[in-house]
Each structure stands twice: as structure tokens, then as C-alpha cells.
Amino acid sequence: MTLHRVVVTGLAAITPIGNDLASSWTNLVAGVSGAGPITRFDAAAFDTRFACEVKNFDEKPYVAAKLAKRLDRFTIFAVSAAMMLMEDAGWKIPPEEAADVAVIIGCGLGGLETLEATHTKLLAQGPSRVSPFFIPTMIANMAAGQVSIAVGAKGPNLCTTSACASGQHGIGCAYTDIKLGRSTAAICGGVESTITPLAVGGFNALKALSTRNDEPQKASRPFDADRDGFVIGEGCGLLLLESLEHAKARGARIYAEVAGYGASGDAFHMTAPPEDGEGMALAMRAALREAGMAPEELVHINAHGTSTALNDACETMAIKTVLGGHAKNVILTANKSMIGHCLGAAGGIESAMSVKTIAEGIIPPTINLDNQDPACDLDCTPNAARKVAVPNVLCNSFGFGGTNACMLYKAYAE
Structure with missing residues (x-):
């Protein structure tokens, strides 16, 4: 095949x-x-x-x-x-x-x-x-x-x-x-x-x-x-x-390439993720693995970032689990700080914005991040956009029922 x-x-x-x-x-x-x-x-x-x-x-x-x-x-x-x-x-x-x-x-x-x-x-x-x-x-x-x-x-x-x-x-x-x-x-x-x-x-x-x-x-x-x-x-x-x-x-303009996709299930609870973010980590790892990308190559994560106490802390924990010490170097953002949680539309909108981030070389901010939770201690692009080359971005989505999906996009190269 x-x-x-x-x-x-x-x-x-x-x-x-x-x-x-x-x-x-x-x-x-x-x-x-x-x-x-x-x-x-x-x-x-x-x-x-x-x-x-x-x-x-x-x-x-x-x-x-x-x-x-x-x-x-x-x-x-x-x-x-x-x-x-x-x-x-x-x-x-x-x-x-x-x-x-x-x-x-x-x-x-x-x-x-x-x-x-x-x-x-x-x-x-x-x-x-x-x-x-x-x-x-x-x-x-x-x-x-x-x-x-x-x-x-x-x-x-x-x-x-x-x-x-x-x-x-x-x-x-x-x-x-x-x-x-x-x-x-x-x-x-x-x-x-x-x-x-x-x-x-x-x-x-x-x-x-x-x-x-x-x-x-x-x-x-x-x-x-x-x-x-x-x-x-x-x-x-x-x-x-x-x-x-x-x-x-057909001579199409190419915004980016889809590098990998990961999906997983928490097998834990109908609405809450496990505190260690295990299911989230499984999906992120799967996307990286399919892309053939080492964790230290990841530059940016468009986080699920819902603004709920449990989700944000669990996602942070999962990112640290997957990336180890490199987690401190990865730049996060949370589009939901501005568009809210659009439920079934969230992954579509946030993937579109992730691809735009690669194309434009600008990482949108996480607004209202005035007093960062010590349990969420990664670089979350607080309150101001950042102009930086973005060769790749992992876009996270997690849902009730313990369902997790992650898309990994990268800059297109022949």
C-alpha cells in the first residue's frame, strides 16, 4: 500500500x-x-x-x-x-x-x-x-x-x-x-x-x-x-x-503539511480526565510517533486549554510527561481564552488557527493570564502575541467520555 x-x-x-x-x-x-x-x-x-x-x-x-x-x-x-x-x-x-x-x-x-x-x-x-x-x-x-x-x-x-x-x-x-x-x-x-x-x-x-x-x-x-x-x-x-x-x-497553494494524528481514550470517568493526564499523553505521543518527530523537535502547542481547574492542570502534566525537560522550551497558547470553548467546533477552529500560525510566523496570545497557576508552569504566551518561526504545532482536543485527539502540523517542504 x-x-x-x-x-x-x-x-x-x-x-x-x-x-x-x-x-x-x-x-x-x-x-x-x-x-x-x-x-x-x-x-x-x-x-x-x-x-x-x-x-x-x-x-x-x-x-x-x-x-x-x-x-x-x-x-x-x-x-x-x-x-x-x-x-x-x-x-x-x-x-x-x-x-x-x-x-x-x-x-x-x-x-x-x-x-x-x-x-x-x-x-x-x-x-x-x-x-x-x-x-x-x-x-x-x-x-x-x-x-x-x-x-x-x-x-x-x-x-x-x-x-x-x-x-x-x-x-x-x-x-x-x-x-x-x-x-x-x-x-x-x-x-x-x-x-x-x-x-x-x-x-x-x-x-x-x-x-x-x-x-x-x-x-x-x-x-x-x-x-x-x-x-x-x-x-x-x-x-x-x-x-x-x-x-x-492542480497547482494549489500549500499552507502546511499534516505530519501526524493521535487519538486515545482515558478509560477513567465520564467527564473528568485522570489527574496525571495519561490519556492526553497517549494521544500526543501517538501524533509525534506517526510524524517520526522526537519530542525535543516540537516547537509549539495549541493547547486544549479550557479554563477549567482540572483540564488545564492535567494537560500541563501530560505535556511534561510527553516532552520531559523540553516542555519548558515549547511555546503554548490557548485560543479558547478569546473564542471560548466552541465544543465540537473547537478542534476545527483551533486547527485552522494552528495552520495560520505556521503560515504567518505569529503565535497568538493566551489572554487573561494575569496570575499563572503554579501547576500550569509552562510558557503559555501570556497576553501578547509572539512573532517567531513556527515549523510545527501540535493541536490538542479532549472531550467528555475520556476522548482525546491531537493533530500535528508542520511547515511544508519538498
Whole structure:
């Protein structure tokens, strides 16, 4: 079997700090927070009354008005981002290649907004008022399905659902398919839009969300001693992956190469990682091993960095376990300090930003890192971006159920 090199030839993002990749990247580097009062519903009775919402997004250039009425917000994000992605990649799928192009988009919860609204209507007006579009609007794989329709991709079409690692697993599966020759290209990443009463109420019940209601923009503070939980976010991040042969044949611009993918399970607890971060370490090691990269060669880590007490400390411990003394030399950042925790979209958005970091030679900051936790004592790029050559970056995603996924990207070289 021939193993193919896999490269990144397109990027797209819709985030709480920008409605496209360019504005999201500019604001990420500038340290702009996307947090603010919740506008998607009346949150007055909730312990947490703020979130990182996507703001004033206009889907009309990407999604027809009639179709948009039949799509949940998460699918609108995915289709819109896919159209941006193909434009960024400068590619339209030729019909004769359609069966070789996969769409693998992770999503943690799917159309929760549609589910809640339909359940309310059911209780108030009875079953006859349930829309025939309810099920196809709500299901989590509809993002991948609608993207495939929009771009004409007829290869493998699926949704990876693994909580907050969903987007990263989607990229990992797409990378594996191309590496093995099952596909020549793939639209992949993650999407989520669940800033809803049930989601916020549920995460509040878990004591997982920050309740810093008087200072929303200072609430997401990964690795800081005063962190008190994550800030829920939403959005979409997509990558176009291609085999190197396919990318070169069409004259594509290459952002970076996918060097390795690692995945693991904690086999420990439904919501908490083990204190030593063993599962996280297993996934990081696997990505390095697949890349044939020694730990001391790693330069940068885009951390999962949720701003929860347990996760940040466990991730730090796992990094030290994998890298040993070199951990002190690696530069970390936590995009969630600005975009919040976008759940199933996190790995997609953060992978897109990791690739941008390689392409631009700038590591975005971890904002609100004012009083660094002694248990999180690595170089976390506090509060100001750093201009430095970034030949490689490990992007981490970990989720409930003890699910872990890591992608390793590197600068492309012939």
C-alpha cells in the first residue's frame, strides 16, 4: 500500500471574534475577546449569563434563503464556511473527481436549538405542529450532508461525534483516508451552535462554566490561578486536505503539511480526565510517533486549554510527561481564552488557527493570564502575541467520555 503525504490547501473559520478567517485571525493575534452577554435567549435566571457568540453573521452570500429556513444554525455555519473554504483553496470539484472528495465534519451536539424549539411547540400545540423538517434539521451529520450537496463532493460523508474532540477527530479521519488513498481530498473540521437554555443550564449544573458575569471578557483564562470554568462558544472551522500529488497537480497553494494524528481514550470517568493526564499523553505521543518527530523537535502547542481547574492542570502534566525537560522550551497558547470553548467546533477552529500560525510566523496570545497557576508552569504566551518561526504545532482536543485527539502540523517542504 502506498502512503500519501497530506497537505492543507484551504482554511475557513466563523468564530466569536470574526465572521471569516481573516478577521478571526486578526482579532486572535490582537487578543480580542469574543465574550459578551447572551443574546440567543433570555439568560437572566441562569448562573452564567454570557457566552462567546458569533455576531451578526449573514449567510445570504452562501446559503439560499429558502434553504436557510430549513437548516439549524450549526448547519448554516458549516455550509457558509465550506463555501469560504473552497474559495480560499481556489478549487471547484470537477464532476469526474467528486467520488474521491470526502466531507468529514465533527459536531458534538447538533441542532439543539431546533430540538428545544420543537419540543416547546410540541408541548404547547401538540404533535401535529411538529415540522416534517425537524429530524433532518436537527441531526448532527446534516452539516456534512449539506456541505456535500453544496460543493458536489460524493466521497465518504460523515460526522464524528466525540464531544469536544469532535472537530479534531473529523480532521484525523480525513487525514487517514487521504493518507491511505481512500480519498484524494477532504473537507473536514468541526461545527457547533448550542448556546441554548438546555446547554447553558446543563453545563451550569456540572459547574463547568465560568460565572464571572460582571467581567465576561475576563472570564476565559486558561492556565490562570483564578480560572473558574469555561465560556461556551460557537462557530465553525474547516480545512481542505489533499494528497500532495493532487495538490501539486492542480497547482494549489500549500499552507502546511499534516505530519501526524493521535487519538486515545482515558478509560477513567465520564467527564473528568485522570489527574496525571495519561490519556492526553497517549494521544500526543501517538501524533509525534506517526510524524517520526522526537519530542525535543516540537516547537509549539495549541493547547486544549479550557479554563477549567482540572483540564488545564492535567494537560500541563501530560505535556511534561510527553516532552520531559523540553516542555519548558515549547511555546503554548490557548485560543479558547478569546473564542471560548466552541465544543465540537473547537478542534476545527483551533486547527485552522494552528495552520495560520505556521503560515504567518505569529503565535497568538493566551489572554487573561494575569496570575499563572503554579501547576500550569509552562510558557503559555501570556497576553501578547509572539512573532517567531513556527515549523510545527501540535493541536490538542479532549472531550467528555475520556476522548482525546491531537493533530500535528508542520511547515511544508519538498
